[in-house]
Amino acid sequence: MTNYLVDSHCHLHDREFFSNDEAEKMLKTALSRDVKQIICIGTSHDDSLAAEKFANSHADTFWTYGIHPESAKEAVFHEFSVETREKLVAIGEIGLDYHYPGFDKSAQIRLLEEMISFSISKNLPCSFHVRDALPDFFAVLDNFPKLKPSVLHSFSDSKKNLEIALGKGLFIGINGLITFANLDCYKGIDSSILDRVVLETDAPFLTPTPNRGKINEPGNIKDIASYLSTKLGVSEEIIAEKTTKNVRKIFNLPNPGGEI
Ligand SMILES: [Zn+2]
Helix, strand or coil: CCCCEEEEEECCCCCCCCCHHHHHHHHHHHHHCCEEEEEECCCCHHHHHHHHHHHHCCCCEEEEECCCHHHCCCCCCCCCCCCCCCCEEEEEEEEEECCCCCCCHHHHHHHHHHHHHHHHHCCCCEEEEEECCHHHHHHHHCCCCCCCCCEECCCCCCHHHHHHHHHCCCEEEECCHHHHCCCHHHCCCCHHHHHHEEECCCCCCCCCCCCCCCCCCHHHHHHHHHHHHHHHCCCHHHHHHHHHHHHHHHHCCCCCCCCC
16 A cells, blocks of 8 residues: 655755754654655765765665755765665756856756766666756756656746656656645646656755745645645545655655664
């Protein structure tokens, strides 16, 4: 049965935002709200190793290795041995971000290509962060036909780009934005989109209604599922079943409840 929820993208391991005690408490809250597995996303070499450490000391918690595009200029990517690492489920977040002035387009593209190649060589999917840069991102993707089915996290771009992303076989990460941002891309969608959606909080950011103003946490996946249930006119069980099936398949997650 997959009628539980998974947070496919959060930063609960990041001590800049969450103390140890807060993180422990939030894991309990998540479980009480049917969120049985979470993926901690790395944004730099050191942050990824912090995510690894967190995952290795908590059941049903996984991690990814990524270098965020905003640090592409300074980033040096050292391939490291992933074979001996447990609970590493993806490469990311990686991508392109042209939102703030001063970005280095070619450094970002170079790093993205390097990381996608790495993911393919290790047979891992990717978690992508792309902001104001989808045309360039799609062009890069076209050069990697062997990329495993991967997630475009926090999708909030145009309807046209949503269709292109789906056409390229990507899965879409839906988070709290959908509950408060009145996004054009999700107007008129129906339940068929659930075949290509995974749920995420991006905690500590993007807290969904009804908890706007508070720090976000994995348990709030439940609020996103409930919003989608109303919007799409299907039960919360169906939302959980479909999105959890997707996330388990993409990230090759085991059954929840496994030993550490
Ligand atoms: Zn993130």
